[in-house]
Amino acid sequence: MSLRLLAVFAHPDDESFGVGATLARYAAEGVELSLLTATRGDGGRFRGLAPGDPKHPGPDELARIREAELAAAASVLGIGHVVLLDYHDRQLDRVDPREMVTCIAGHLRRVRPHVVLTFGPDGVYGHPDHIAMAQFTAAAAVAAADPAFVFEAGQAPAAPHAVAKLYYTAWPESTWRAHETAFKRWTSTVDGVERHAMPWPDWAITTVIDARPFWPTALRAVACHESQFAAYARLQELPAGLHEALWGWQHYYRVFSTVNGGREKEHDLFAGLRTEGRG
Ligand SMILES: [Zn+2]
Numbered sequence: 001m002s003l004r005l006l007a008v009f010a011h012p013d014d015e016s017f018g019v020g021a022t023l024a025r026y027a028a029e030g031v032e033l034s035l036l037t038a039t040r041g042d043g044g045r046f047r048g049l050a051p052g053d054p055k056h057p058g059p060d061e062l063a064r065i066r067e068a069e070l071a072a073a074a075s076v077l078g079i080g081h082v083v084l085l086d087y088h089d090r091q092l093d094r095v096d097p098r099e100m101v102t103c104i105a106g107h108l109r110r111v112r113p114h115v116v117l118t119f120g121p122d123g124v125y126g127h128p129d130h131i132a133m134a135q136f137t138a139a140a141a142v143a144a145a146d147p148a149f150v151f152e153a154g155q156a157p158a159a160p161h162a163v164a165k166l167y168y169t170a171w172p173e174s175t176w177r178a179h180e181t182a183f184k185r186w187t188s189t190v191d192g193v194e195r196h197a198m199p200w201p202d203w204a205i206t207t208v209i210d211a212r213p214f215w216p217t218a219l220r221a222v223a224c225h226e227s228q229f230a231a232y233a234r235l236q237e238l239p240a241g242l243h244e245a246l247w248g249w250q251h252y253y254r255v256f257s258t259v260n261g262g263r264e265k266e267h268d269l270f271a272g273l274r275t276e277g278r279g
Contacts, residue, residue, distance in 0.1 A: 002030065002031070002032050003026075003030075003031045003032070003114055003115070003270050003273060003274075004031065004032045004033075004034070004111065004112060004113040004114055004115070005023075005026055005031050005032070005033050005034070005113055005114070005115045005116075005117065005269065006033075006034045006035070006036065006107075006108065006111050006113035006115070006116050006117070007019060007023065007033070007034070007035050007036070007079075007116075007117045007118070008035075008036045008038075008104060008116060008117070008118045008133060008136075008137045008140075009035070009036070009037055009038070009118065009119065009130075009133060010037070010038050010039060010092055010119070010127070010129040010130050010132070010133045011037065011038070011039055011041050011044070011089065011129065012037055012039075012040065012041045012066045012067065012069060012070035012073075012084075012225065013041070013066075013069075013070075013073070013222070013225040013228050014037070014119075014130070015035050015037070015070075015073065015074070015077070015079070015221075016073045016076075016077065016218060016221035016222045016224070016225060017222055018119075018124070018169050019117055019169060019250060020073075020077055020214075020217070020218030020219075020221045020222065020247060021209075021211035021212075021214040021215050021217065021218040021247045021248060021250055022117075022209050022211050022214075022250045022269070023077045023078065023079060024076075024077050024078060024211065024214035024217040024218060024221075025209065025211045025213070025214045026269070027077060027078025027079070028078070028214070031270070032080055032081075033077070033078060033079040033080055033081070034079065034080065034081040034082070034083070034111045034113065035074060035079045035081070035082045035083070036083050036085070036104065036107055037070065037082070037083070037084050037085065038085045038087045038092055038100075038129070038133055039084075039085070039086070039087045039088060039089045039092070039129070040063035040064075040066055040067050040084055040086055041062065041063060041066035041067075041070075041089060041228075042059040042060070042062055042063040042066075042088055042089055043059065043088060043089025043090050044062060044066065044089060044227070044228060045228070046062055046065075046227050047226075047227060047230050048230040062227065065227050066225070066227060066228075067084060069224050069225045069226060069227060069228075070082065070084070070224075070225075072224040073221040073222075073224035073225060076217060076220050076221040076224060077217065077218075077221045081111070083107065085103065087100075089129065090128070090129060091129075092128070092129040092132040092133060092136075093128040093129065093131065093132040095132070095136075097135075097136065097139070100132075100136045100140075101136055101139045101140045101143055102143070102151055102152065103140075104136055104137055104140035104144075105140040105141075105143035105144040105149065105151075105157070106144075106151060106157045107140075108140055108141065108144035108161055108163060109144050109157045109158040109159065109160065109161045110157070110158055112158075112161045113163060114163070114164045114165065114270065114273050115163070115164065115165045115166075115167065115269045115270060115273075116137065116141060116163050116165070116166050116167070117167045117169065117252070117269075118133055118134050118137040118138075118166070118167070118168060118169075119131070119133055119134040119168060119169055120134060120168035120169055120170050120200075120253060121134055121135075121168065122197070122198060124169070124171070124186070124197055125186040125187060125188055125195060125196050125197040126187075126188050126190065126195025126196065126197075127188050127195075128188070128190055134168060137166070138166060138255065141163045141166050141256075144160065144161050144162070144163065145160050145161060145162035145163070146160065147160045162258065164257065164258050164259050164272070164273055165254060165256070165257045165258070165259065165269065165270075165272075165273070166254075166255040166256050166257075167207065167252040167253065167254055167255060167269065168252065168253040168255055169250075169251075169252060169253075170200040170204065170205055170251050170252055170253040171197065171199055171200060171251065172199055172200055172201075172202050172205050172251050173199040173202070174245055174249070175199075175245065175246070175249070175251060176197060176198070176199035177199075177245070178242055178245035178246045179197065179246065181242060182235070182238055182242055182246055185197075200251070200253070204253060205251045205252070205253065205265070206252065206253055206254040206265065206266060207251065207252040207253070207254055207265065207266040207267070207269065208249060208250075208251055208252075208265055208266070208267055209249070209250040209251075209252070209267065209268070209269065210248075210249065210267065211247070211248055211249070211250050212244055212248035212249070214247075214248075215243050215244055215246070215247040215248040216243075218247040219235065219236075219243065219247065222235070223235075252269070254266065257272060259271075259272030259273055260272030
C-alpha cells in the first residue's frame with residue numbers, strides 16, 4: 001500500500017516556502033503527495049507592486065499567473081495532485097466555516113491521506129488566512145472520519161476516512177533566526193496590531209525532518225513563484241549553511257496521531273505507519 005500525504009495551505013507559495021523540502025523528500029521516497037490550496041493568490045503583490053499600482057496586472061490576471069506558478073512549483077516538488085479552491089486572499093477567516101470544512105472533509109475522503117500537514121495556530125506570522133486554514137483543516141479531519149457528518153445533497157462524498165496523523169508547521173528558534181537573517185521581518189497588521197513570527201520552544205516541537213538533501217529542490221520551487229519573489233536573486237547568494245537552516249531541517253507539531261505518540265522526537269511523518277502490511 002502506498003503512503004499518502006495531503007498538504008492544506010492558504011496561498012500559492014505556502015507549499016514551497018513552508019514545507020517544500022519535506023514534500024520533495026517524501027516524493028523521492030515514493031509517497032503520493034496532494035496539495036489543497038484555498039486561494040489563487042489574487043490579492044497579492046506583483047513583483048513588489050501593491051494591488052492598484054498601474055503596473056500591477058490586477059487580481060484576475062495575477063490569479064492566472066500564480067496558478068501557473070503553483071503548477072510549476074508542484075511539479076518541481078513532485079506533488080502529483082493539486083486542487084485550488086478559488087477563495088479570495090485575506091478573506092478566509094470570513095468564509096462560512098461549514099462550507100470550508102465540508103469542502104476539505106470531502107477532499108480528505110477522496111484523497112484518503114495518512115498524513116495531513118497544515119499551518120500552526122500562529123499562522124506562521126499571524127496571517128489570518130493561515131490561521132483560518134489551520135482551524136478548518138483540523139475540523140475537517142474530524143468531519144471526514146465521522147459517519148454522521150452531513151454533507152450537502154449531491155456532493156456524494158466517499159466513505160468516512162480517518163486521517164492517522166495531523167501536523168502543524170512549527171518554527172523553532174533556529175529556523176526563526178534563519179528567516180530573520182535571510183528576509184526582512186514578515187509581519188501582518190490585523191485590527192491595528194502588528195503580528196510577526198515567534199519561535200516555538202524546542203520542547204514543543206514533536207517532529208524534526210532531515211530534508212537537507214532537498215533544500216535546493218525547495219529553493220527551485222520557491223523560485224517558480226516569480227511574481228512574489230522580487231528578491232529571489234538575492235536568495236541564491238545566501239550561504240549554504242543558511243539555506244540548510246531555512247529549509248533543510250523542517251519542524252512540526254504533531255497535533256494528533258492514532259498510530260504513535262510519546263515524548264521522544266519523531267524523525268519521520270509516517271512513523272507508526274510503516275509497520276508490516278501498512279507501509
Ligand atoms: Zn500564505
